[in-house]
């Protein structure tokens with residue numbers, strides 16, 4: 315058989331965790347059709363890639379990506395594919411744009427514009443099936459989707475501050491069931507975002523009973539809003555209790571110790587629950603601070619009625635004062651020490667890269683008032699990231715923790731990438747090579763183990779069959795990299811820079827990156 319592509323002389327790290335070995339890999343159409351003995355001379359292919367002194371692994375799977383809209387606006391998706399990400403799992407935190415009616419699509423795309431960016435007006439996102447068609451063969455990487463709590467709630471009850479009950483709950487359950495039928499890989503929620511946080515724990519249990527039928531996990535951003543509605547006051551104990559009561563699989567998003575916590579302290583409740591039979595996996599990203607959109611600092615009532623009402627509240631002096639006093643008096647996270655990453659208007663574009671306090675000082679107002687003003691002037695189109703610690707020892711501790719967490723078989727990488735705006739968090743460009751390059755080498759972790767965590771592990775957890783391993787009959791999603799030189803080059807100061815040491819990326823048997831440059835080939839599929 316004449317092959318389409320042969321990858322010769324590479325060191326195969328097959329995703330199982332097994333020791334690397336030398337072989338040729340034969341690709342025909344979209345599959346790996348042969349793993350060929352290195353002594354075999356008589357092989358023919360249209361394209362020969364010489365991988366001598368390079369490592370060949372399955373494509374990386376990012377289990378937490380906010381590229382929902384970025385992928386629709388630019389399918390080439392250089393910031394992801396050049397890291398070796400061949401599958402993006404989008405719609406984490408319950409924040410996504412399907413399934414939504416035309417009216418709710420307009421509403422939610424506005425509400426989410428600070429985190430997702432701005433998509434086209436006329437996309438059909440009325441179901442997961444329709445949404446998948448917007449990605450299928452139109453992106454460089456494969457796209458898998460969660461069924462998000464946000465859109466499902468919007469369809470069931472709008473932006474109303476009430477836990478779902480009765481007929482409205484039934485509606486939400488049937489939408490979730492339909493989403494699973496159409497290929498959603500799990501249920502996602504983020505309980506510092508809206509309308510998700512209008513829920514109580516009972517509502518989430520009811521939704522997870524549907525997930526139980528389809529054997530799908532819940533991917534959860536732990537609750538810090540409306541904690542009085544939650545089992546055990548939210549946080550990790552709420553998530554565990556829901557999984558326990560409904561006997562469902564739990565996946566905990568971006569879970570790692572804070573600067574002043576130990577690993578054992580934060581993992582203890584997880585390990586206790588696992589010992590008692592709860593099925594839990596987790597993810598993390600290798601940076602000391604995160605990124606989000608300002609909605610997360612605003613109390614529950616502010617989100618009621620959606621963007622139009624929010625803008626009215628921001629524009630009314632009295633309402634704005636009440637809002638600011640409530641923000642100061644609550645526990646939704648301290649907004650200081652953050653930096654604007656994404657500003658929609660030309661007028662305020664210069665704020666990108668500025669610290670919240672600097673902008674507040676410049677305007678001689680409080681940080682909270684500054685947030686209200688920018689949200690109003692940008693009509694919600696703004697996002698931020700944390701300011702990284704200045705003390706390098708803190709960085710090192712975070713990195714050490716991340717690598718230690720990744721040595722656990724239940725961990726994987728979720729970049730939490732927000733590839734939006736002029737100065738995004740560097741994780742959107744550098745997350746995977748950072749782990750696989752400088753951090754793996756600095757802390758001396760076995761490469762086979764690190765690769766397993768970012769390939770086979772997520773493929774099995776989210777049931778992406780035929781992916782996550784180098785194996786005969788599997789889809790040819792492949793990354794070829796130089797294990798001694800692979801590195802991220804994206805920094806907080808200069809984030810939009812691609813990594814080095816990843817010369818080739820193949821998606822479904824087609825070359826997406828060649829000699830560290832994107833080819834423009836869009837062979838990604840909506841999967842599974």
Ligand SMILES: [Zn+2]
Pocket residue numbers: 378380406407730
């Ligand atoms: Zn996220």
